[in-house]
Amino acid sequence: MKVLITGGAGFIGSHLAETLLKKGEEVYCIDDLSTGRLQNVQHLRHHPQFHLAVETILNESVMDRLVSECDVIYHLAAAVGVELIVKSPVETIQRNILGTDVVLRLANRYLRKVLIASTSEVYGKSEAVPFGEDDDRVLGPTTKSRWSYSSSKAIDEFLALAYHKEKNLETVIMRLFNTVGPRQTGRYGMVIPRLVQQALRGDPLTVYGDGGQVRCFTFVEDVVDAAIRLMETPAAVGQVFNIGNNQGITIAELAEKIKALTGSQSEIVYIPYEQAYEEGFEDMRIRIPDLSKAKRVIGYEPKTKLDQILVRVIDHFRNHEQETR
Numbered sequence: 335m336k337v338l339i340t341g342g343a344g345f346i347g348s349h350l351a352e353t354l355l356k357k358g359e360e361v362y363c364i365d366d367l368s369t370g371r372l373q374n375v376q377h378l379r380h381h382p383q384f385h386l387a388v389e390t391i392l393n394e395s396v397m398d399r400l401v402s403e404c405d406v407i408y409h410l411a412a413a414v415g416v417e418l419i420v421k422s423p424v425e426t427i428q429r430n431i432l433g434t435d436v437v438l439r440l441a442n443r444y445l446r447k448v449l450i451a452s453t454s455e456v457y458g459k460s461e462a463v464p465f466g467e468d469d470d471r472v473l474g475p476t477t478k479s480r481w482s483y484s485s486s487k488a489i490d491e492f493l494a495l496a497y498h499k500e501k502n503l504e505t506v507i508m509r510l511f512n513t514v515g516p517r518q519t520g521r522y523g524m525v526i527p528r529l530v531q532q533a534l535r536g537d538p539l540t541v542y543g544d545g546g547q548v549r550c551f552t553f554v555e556d557v558v559d560a561a562i563r564l565m566e567t568p569a570a571v572g573q574v575f576n577i578g579n580n581q582g583i584t585i586a587e588l589a590e591k592i593k594a595l596t597g598s599q600s601e602i603v604y605i606p607y608e609q610a611y612e613e614g615f616e617d618m619r620i621r622i623p624d625l626s627k628a629k630r631v632i633g634y635e636p637k638t639k640l641d642q643i644l645v646r647v648i649d650h651f652r653n654h655e656q657e658t659r
Contacts, residue, residue: 336360338404338446340391340437341411343370345518346451346510349554350408350561351375355383357562362400366390368429369414374517391433394440401440406565407448409437413483417521420611423479430486438497438505447504449565450494454511454578454621455484464624467509467574474616481616491574498572506570508561511578511623514643515554516650526551529589530647533598540603542610545586548620550579553638553646563632570631576623579636595644 337354341347342363347370351361360383363375367388378384389396391411401407411433413419413426434450441448457465458473458481471488474481497503520528532539560577564570583591589602607615628634 335406336362336404338362338364338400338407340364340407340409340433341370343367343372343375343386344410345370345374345515346513346554346557347408347410348374348378348517349515350410350558351378351384353555353558353562355381359383361385362404363387364389364391364396364400365411369418369521371519391436394436397436397440398443401437401446402444404446407437407441407446408451408561408565409434409448410451412451412487417611419483420479420615423482427482427486430483431489434490434493438493438503442497442501442503445503447506447565447571448494449506449508449561450490451561452487452491452507452509452574453483454509454576454623456488456491456509457618457621458484459616459618461620463620464580464622465576466624467576467627478616480611495572495574504571506564506572507574508564508577509574509623510552510557511576511621512549512551513554513557514551514647516646518554518647525549525585525588526592526644526647527651529592530596530644530651533592533596533600534648534651536598536600538603539589539593539598539600540605540610541585541589542605543585543607543617545584545589545604546619547585547617548582548622549585549588550582550622551640551643552577552579552636553643556636556638560628560632560634563634567632573627573631575628575631575634576625577628577634578623578625579640580622580625581640582620582622583640591641592644592648595641596648
């Protein structure tokens with residue numbers, strides 16, 4: 335089968351491409367390298383079944399050719415990371431909404447099945463833990479750019495579901511909860527690579543806010559496995575699925591765990607949100623998914639424990655020392 339991955343040189347996209355190639359698929363990737371990196375797919379570039387276009391998904395002529403030649407689409411391209419979202423809200427909104435519009439219009443033109451990667455951010459400030467796919471969303475005001483990402487990804491979901499309902503296009507949505515693993519960078523605020531890099535350099539570990547925020551972390555290989563199974567399961571079409579881990583940890587506890595696993599002597603420093611991001615920044619206190627729907631439909635269960643994830647990430651950065659500088 336010929337598979338198109340948007341954002342294919344990104345952190346998750348590169349792992350997905352690697353897995354699909356091992357399954358014998360022919361993989362086409364498109365990535366403008368705004369957050370993706372060529373080194374993520376360097377080991378794949380000589381594979382006869384791997385093809386990479388360095389281009390934006392907003393280039394419809396290129397996308398039209400790619401979509402027409404492929405059988406299914408994994409749409410992962412998006413603006414990601416809290417720091418990027420706060421600093422570049424225009425880019426966030428346009429890349430997410432306009433990019434998804436292009437993907438879905440062309441998928442509908444050629445009747446290609448699409449998986450849309452969404453985010454736990456759509457739940458906003460809701461405290462109805464664990465979050466279920468049909469739960470209400472609680473968002474902050476439009477004057478807080480923090481919520482532009484959540485809203486843009488929600489529009490992506492609405493659009494994908496509308497194409498399924500109105501035009502019978504096969505669409506599937508997965509809401510990701512803090513996917514982590516090798517190749518992820520800390521450039522845009524991702525907490526685990528940022529803390530690991532700081533620990534390995536001997537720099538202070540910067541924890542934003544009071545560190546009491548609770549998050550769950552999912553290994554990238556578990557996410558890739560879930561994405562492929564969602565695409566292969568007819569009952570998943572037209573549905574939304576939480577994909578993550580439901581074992582929570584506070585960010586303060588995470589910093590202590592990383593410090594211990596790296597053997598670092600770094601101190602842990604608490605940085606106010608206003609200093610880390612912007613004045614009036616709002617965050618979610620707790621994010622834990624209800625995974626019962628994914629388990630029921632595709633048999634999903636996260637296999638990789640947090641300590642295993644951290645060891646893999648630490649080993650990755652130790653083997654790529656230049657990325658910690």
